[in-house]
Amino acid sequence: MAATPGSTSTLLEVRNLTVRFRTRDGVVQAVSDLSFSLRRGDTLGVVGESGSGKSVTSLAVMGLLNRAYADIEGEILFEGRDLLKLSPAELREVRGRDVSMIFQDPFACLHPMYRVGDQIAEAVRAHQDVPKKQAGDRAVELLGAVGIPNAKVRARDYPHQFSGGMRQRAMIAMALVHNPDVLIADEPTTALDVTVQAQILELIDRVKREFDVGVILITHDLGVVAETATHVMVMYAGRSVEQGIASEIFGSAQHPYTWGLLESMPSVERKLDVLVPIEGSPPSLLHPPSGCAFHPRCNYRFEPCSSKLPSLEPIAGGHLDACHLSPERKREVWRTKIAAEIGAPA
């Protein structure tokens, strides 16, 4: 997954990111030893359930974690600069201008009491000293670019006058104001109807091409990832358990948690004979299990799993996964069990 040495298209490189929250109940290991990179034109799908650390990762990249109670280690390199070492003023330059974010809930960044156009214009003037009228024009331009019909008129609406899909588009417009290089989308479609979801995913893809950005798409929905991501990172209990090129991961997943996700998800394409759930629930991050965090729920666990933490290793010429099972065993399980169950090519 690492960019080839000397590549000029790597936008973001995260190295050994660790985030711990100091809480009243103890230390929460939100993210542990996470490494990944993002190039222009990539869509990195970050998949995980509650407590996987996927959202905290994006907040760390955006510099939105409060260092008063969050201990952050590692490096977040954006175009060579470590974002974790920047001063708040320097970070404010990067955030919103070079690295931008959209959320699941549009009201996280759309104030209900201000007109949509005015809010986007405000975003323009946050980083550029331009007259109000010019900022307003740019806002209308962007609303049009993200597919809001009659943009000039709609810019004068309040957020509640927009539908869910339109609010999401407005949020994307706001994120694009300064032509960022990296766009982080945290569950952008989870709250939307499926037909609107399809529109928004198409929009994000179009934006990626037209604005020449790298996209980090955070979701729990493997279907969304399969359709739109070029690369995938599966997270569990704050760690990456499998990551690589999307077609490889869906063509030959290696980690039992990824298998579990694929097996337990109903499919719109066929009725599965049986849904195989992953028993148990995601672990507590206050007291994570010893060894591999997934082992209490894993059908394939064996001797080393409860004591030894598996490291992220590449399989021959392919993607990375963190599991003690042998490459042969992983291939065997994929071929004989998982692929058949979910209807993927073996």
Place this chain on the structure above:
Amino acid sequence: MSATEQAPTEGGLVEVINLTKHFPVKQGVFATGKAVVHAVEDVSLTVRKGETLGIVGESGCGKSTTARLMVRLLAPTSGRIVFEGRDISRLNQRALRPLRREMQIIFQDPYSSLNPRKSVGQIVGEPFTIHRTEKDVRRRVQELLARVGLNPEHYNRYPHEFSGGQRQRIGVARAIALQPKLIVCDEPVSALDVSVQAQILNLLKDLQHDFDLTYVFISHDLSVIRQISDRIAVMYLGRVVELSTSEGLYEHPRHPYTAALLSAVPRHSANGAVERHRIVLSGDVPSPVNPPAACVFHPRCPRFQKGRCDVETPELRRFEGAHEAACHFPVERWPMTEEELRRPFAGSATSV
């Protein structure tokens, strides 16, 4: 062709006939006339004993309202609700009370559907208390907790001490306590993590088998609906636009909206980079306060034919295989691309 003013069909546990529900919209002081949310409009459905009827649709389609009407949490504006041959549409709360033992509901949000100030034991035991049916409530409750996969010893714990999936199990235990005949499941897994969804779906299936339950299962998630339903009703803006067996629907949707809905679902068993021709609808679902004229889907429909679709309301038409759809230009074959959908008069050309 669907039931209009007929007696319930054989085996129909619950039936809704021309069911309509309008909600008044609060308006300003100077507003004239009454604005109304057309939440459910002329819906007729039969739920057969022992089956799982899935109701699928997006926001504002009326599926939750229909479900609540079925169990009389709401009273209809017009139309009838018939439970086991008995018309319950206009019964008052007192008359409904004994019926509530027979029909129960599981809600979507495991966080707001359980009283945070009551222990699990009290919550699951409440049905017994209300209906005064059990002597040894505690024992019965513990049996129920075990049956849904919870630890009976957690009897005295409070909802906040449980995870989302476990809370949903509590909701299930409460719903099956009085051994109802019908359970309406209103998006019961939508708020849960993927790996937990499968646990709850499996539990619901097991219970249906063990207790001979009939389900009305509401969801916006087409994959979940496919997994659990025997028959499926697709709703849009308060109306049933398609009704079919589960397999029939996915194999060959007849209504363009169903086609778009199926096409929009992201696939996770994508075989590499298979080019998928998605039918992407333009615009958003219109407001149920001002539904479009004639066919309510016509403003977004790829097959829209002016002069017909905006003038004449399509009736539910029957197709082979117990399949009904309300469309003047039903989808002739499946799969179809958006391009092909736009040409309802194109002859049966050789496929591309």
